[in-house]
Amino acid sequence: MIQFLNISKKFQNNFWEKEFNALSSVSFSINQGELVGFLGANGAGKTTLIKCLMDFSRQDSGEIVFDSTILGNNQAEIKSNIGYLPERAYLYQHLTGREFLEYAGSLSNVSRNNLNSLIKIWSEKIQIDHALDRHIRGYSKGMQQRLGFISALIHKPKFLVLDEPLSGLDPIGRRDFKKILKELNDEGTTIFFSSHIVSDVEEICKKVVFIEKGKLIYNGSIEELILKNSNDMYVISYEIDNKIHQIQVNETQKISKLTELLNSKINLLGLEKDKLSLEEIIYKIKK
Numbered sequence: 001m002i003q004f005l006n007i008s009k010k011f012q013n014n015f016w017e018k019e020f021n022a023l024s025s026v027s028f029s030i031n032q033g034e035l036v037g038f039l040g041a042n043g044a045g046k047t048t049l050i051k052c053l054m055d056f057s058r059q060d061s062g063e064i065v066f067d068s069t070i071l072g073n074n075q076a077e078i079k080s081n082i083g084y085l086p087e088r089a090y091l092y093q094h095l096t097g098r099e100f101l102e103y104a105g106s107l108s109n110v111s112r113n114n115l116n117s118l119i120k121i122w123s124e125k126i127q128i129d130h131a132l133d134r135h136i137r138g139y140s141k142g143m144q145q146r147l148g149f150i151s152a153l154i155h156k157p158k159f160l161v162l163d164e165p166l167s168g169l170d171p172i173g174r175r176d177f178k179k180i181l182k183e184l185n186d187e188g189t190t191i192f193f194s195s196h197i198v199s200d201v202e203e204i205c206k207k208v209v210f211i212e213k214g215k216l217i218y219n220g221s222i223e224e225l226i227l228k229n230s231n232d233m234y235v236i237s238y239e240i241d242n243k244i245h246q247i248q249v250n251e252t253q254k255i256s257k258l259t260e261l262l263n264s265k266i267n268l269l270g271l272e273k274d275k276l277s278l279e280e281i282i283y284k285i286k287k
């Protein structure tokens, strides 16, 4: 649906300073229907790439190709099919939340009647309905994030691009946002969102794009990455006296240990491949 082909971008803060590569020949693609997590430490280049995708900034070289059969042929049509939440959403502070959403909706040609009901549905779902008639200037960071999130998706875009959507939210807000991202994706919205928190991506995505200092480190299935980086050990879990125990065994020990446990009075709970978490693997492949 979207292809990034060898995207490079340099920055130079002052002419006497050396240029540095914010993005070095980054290539990957996002397919229709995917929920893709875009991971990288602070300063890795995530926002820079997202700005190129949104055409707010231009790469020095490389190309971003949009599938015209899905997103349309011209800039205007493509834009109308994309929803975008910037890292620091600029919300007009003198408007109320409701006025801002009405304005955002009118920009993307949502009909007035439809818009009012969408504002009601989404603001209740995102739990900002209580503050809709207050001025944005009094909103906390998390409240602004919620409002920005609604404005990105109110026109039902086919493709949603979110730059650190979970930052600034309380734990319940994070959980709700993740649930909504999953739901939207289940309904068919393709989603690309950046995060510097590995566990958030691991929790809801099947696919990850991981960059480090402007270079692509990994792009693909999370499950495959985890299996590829796992050892050949297994973990057997069992219960004795209401306490859970786990032992690590190798392939040859597996059967004999399981037989031993099954023959005793122990409550066997499970057998699993000993997997590293995505976070542990990312530390490993970075080195």
Ligand SMILES: Nc1ncnc2c1ncn2[C@@H]1O[C@H](COP(=O)(O)OP(=O)(O)O)[C@@H](O)[C@H]1O
Binding pocket: 011, 012, 013, 022, 040, 041, 042, 043, 044, 045, 046, 047, 048, 049
């Ligand atoms: N407009 C700019 N001018 C100079 N340097 C920039 C500019 N935008 C980003 N950078 C630098 O590019 C690098 C990547 O930044 P960014 O894409 O914001 O990272 P991330 O979003 O992954 O935290 C950082 O070192 C940042 O300081």
Ligand SMILES: [Mg+2]
Binding pocket: 046, 047, 048, 087, 163, 164
């Ligand atoms: Mg960023």
